[in-house]
Amino acid sequence: LSGSSIVSVLIGLLTFTWIVYQFWWKLPHPRYPPGVRGIPVLGALPYLGRFPHETIAKWSRDKYGPVMSVRFGQEDAVVLNDYESITEALVKNINVFHTRPSFYVINCFTDGYGFRYLEVRNFSLSALRGLGIGRRTMETRVSDVAQDVVQRLQDLHEAPTDIKMLIGRTVSNVICSVVFGKTYEYDNKAFQHAVQSNPEYSEYLNVLFLYPRLRFIPPFSRALEKFLKVHHEFYQNEMEEHEKNLDENEPADFIDAFLIEMKKHSPDTSWFHKKQLLHCLGDLFNAGTETSTNVILWMLLALMHYPDIQEKLYQEIHDVIGEHVLPSVDHKDNLPLLRAFIQEVYRYQTIKPLSIKHRTSEDVEIGGYFIPKDTTIFTNIDAVHKDEKTFKSPNEFNIYRHIVDGKFVSNKKVMPFGIGARSCLGEKLGKIEVFLFLANIIKRFEILPDPQSKELPSFKDGISSFLYTPFSFKLVAKPRI
Numbered sequence: 139l140s141g142s143s144i145v146s147v148l149i150g151l152l153t154f155t156w157i158v159y160q161f162w163w164k165l166p167h168p169r170y171p172p173g174v175r176g177i178p179v180l181g182a183l184p185y186l187g188r189f190p191h192e193t194i195a196k197w198s199r200d201k202y203g204p205v206m207s208v209r210f211g212q213e214d215a216v217v218l219n220d221y222e223s224i225t226e227a228l229v230k231n232i233n234v235f236h237t238r239p240s241f242y243v244i245n246c247f248t249d250g251y252g253f254r255y256l257e258v259r260n261f262s263l264s265a266l267r268g269l270g271i272g273r274r275t276m277e278t279r280v281s282d283v284a285q286d287v288v289q290r291l292q293d294l295h296e297a298p299t300d301i302k303m304l305i306g307r308t309v310s311n312v313i314c315s316v317v318f319g320k321t322y323e324y325d326n327k328a329f330q331h332a333v334q335s336n337p338e339y340s341e342y343l344n345v346l347f348l349y350p351r352l353r354f355i356p357p358f359s360r361a362l363e364k365f366l367k368v369h370h371e372f373y374q375n376e377m378e379e380h381e382k383n384l385d386e387n388e389p390a391d392f393i394d395a396f397l398i399e400m401k402k403h404s405p406d407t408s409w410f411h412k413k414q415l416l417h418c419l420g421d422l423f424n425a426g427t428e429t430s431t432n433v434i435l436w437m438l439l440a441l442m443h444y445p446d447i448q449e450k451l452y453q454e455i456h457d458v459i460g461e462h463v464l465p466s467v468d469h470k471d472n473l474p475l476l477r478a479f480i481q482e483v484y485r486y487q488t489i490k491p492l493s494i495k496h497r498t499s500e501d502v503e504i505g506g507y508f509i510p511k512d513t514t515i516f517t518n519i520d521a522v523h524k525d526e527k528t529f530k531s532p533n534e535f536n537i538y539r540h541i542v543d544g545k546f547v548s549n550k551k552v553m554p555f556g557i558g559a560r561s562c563l564g565e566k567l568g569k570i571e572v573f574l575f576l577a578n579i580i581k582r583f584e585i586l587p588d589p590q591s592k593e594l595p596s597f598k599d600g601i602s603s604f605l606y607t608p609f610s611f612k613l614v615a616k617p618r619i
């Protein structure tokens with residue numbers, strides 16, 4: 139090589155390194171949280187492994203501290219890995235952290251999750267309260283569907299069965315009764331398609347959350363199209379029917395309440411319009427089905443893995459409630475073991491380990507670091523749940539860590555629903571569902587593994603996707619009486 143060629147190659151290399159440094163490795167601010175920037179285009183993705191929340195928690199413990207940055211694909215994000223930094227952000231700086239970044243898949247429905255979404259969220263909360271969520275009426279509804287589950291389990295006659303769809307459709311019908319004012323037959327095709335997270339497109343959608351630009355390329359474009367078609371058609375049909383039959387003086391469900399609210403606002407200047415209604419329906423339906431369903435499945439797996447605990451829970455329910463009375467939330471105070479069991483499963487298997495992204499609406503300092511406006515924030519709830527400083531031997535499943543002097547002790551550091559202005563909208567409903575489903579199932583059945591299977595289905599390992607869910611498994615529900 140001649141001298142001038144070597145100089146050209148060197149200049150090329152230096153320019154390339156400078157570009158990569160400027161656009162990739164350089165931190166956005168000298169006091170930005172340190173962390174893992176990974177390689178161009180993919181960022182830290184190749185290093186995150188099957189359980190990104192665990193890998194990030196380890197990086198945070200071993201090297202970077204609780205407030206660290208991680209480059210996910212092309213998106214720079216800050217991850218908060220302990221209770222103190224999460225509360226400093228989501229509670230003390232509530233006004234800075236209450237928006238979310240835009241997700242393309244969600245923006246297909248609406249204007250996204252920006253500032254004014256809080257107006258819609260507040261409306262949704264009060265509409266749901268008006269319709270009975272968190273009240274007696276809701277408990278009655280959930281109790282009725284829990285009886286339905288009990289009956290359907292009885293009808294299985296101890297046949298080993300994967301009950302994910304059974305639980306999913308039942309849980310979904312609770313939210314349908316509030317949102318659409320009706321429940322669906324299990325064999326209704328439109329309902330089935332909307333409830334089922336269809337493997338035909340769900341994996342592609344997960345990738346689209348990280349790389350929205352892929353939406354133009356098949357198979358991602360096809361997956362997105364299918365997902366939107368199934369959901370839009372389902373919600374659209376309901377909306378049209380409600381518009382035809384609306385009684386403005388007597389809203390029977392969430393759609394009615396929203397349609398009435400829409401009439402009070404101008405569609406051009408407010409966020410109360412039909413696209414926003416589609417978004418709310420999508421949120422309530424999707425967030426209200428998969429989460430509770432999978433939490434209940436983790437709990438059934440725990441019962442299978444710890445038969446001695448299952449027996450104690452049965453005895454407690456039997457002694458406190460007896461044979462002929464239906465479990466109710468009023469029994470809660472006298473069921474410390476059941477509450478400890480539920481809290482321990484929430485802690486041990488965090489259903490949404492990195493929660494849902496938040497976004498900073500202005501520059502802010504957290505844990506002494508500078509975080510600029512418009513930064514994506516993840517809260518590593520699972521890292522809080524597995525923090526050795528709070529929970530001794532955190533990787534052991536131990537319900538007795540939540541019992542002191544025979545009494546259940548609630549722990550604010552078990553936070554499966556998140557905290558702050560954007561914590562779970564359905565927390566009250568989710569808690570009632572989990573409690574009543576479990577109390578009814580344990581009261582009536584012994585949950586056993588499939589006798590034809592050589593190994594117990596895993597309670598340690600699961601599928602880490604939009605949620606952390608168990609692998610599919612079969613169980614036997616053996617009637618107690």
Ligand code: HEM
Pocket residue numbers: 259313421422423425426427429430433489490493494495554555556557559560561562563564565567568569572
């Ligand atoms: C045991 C069941 C559930 C768990 C563990 C759970 C967990 C969560 C978590 C961790 C978040 C994100 C919080 C954050 O960003 O900081 C969330 C948000 C949300 N959840 Fe749940 N959830 C459950 C059940 C439900 C139910 C039954 C509904 C329906 C009524 C629901 C509706 C929502 C909605 C609409 C949001 C978004 C709120 C917003 O962006 O302001 N969830 N949930």
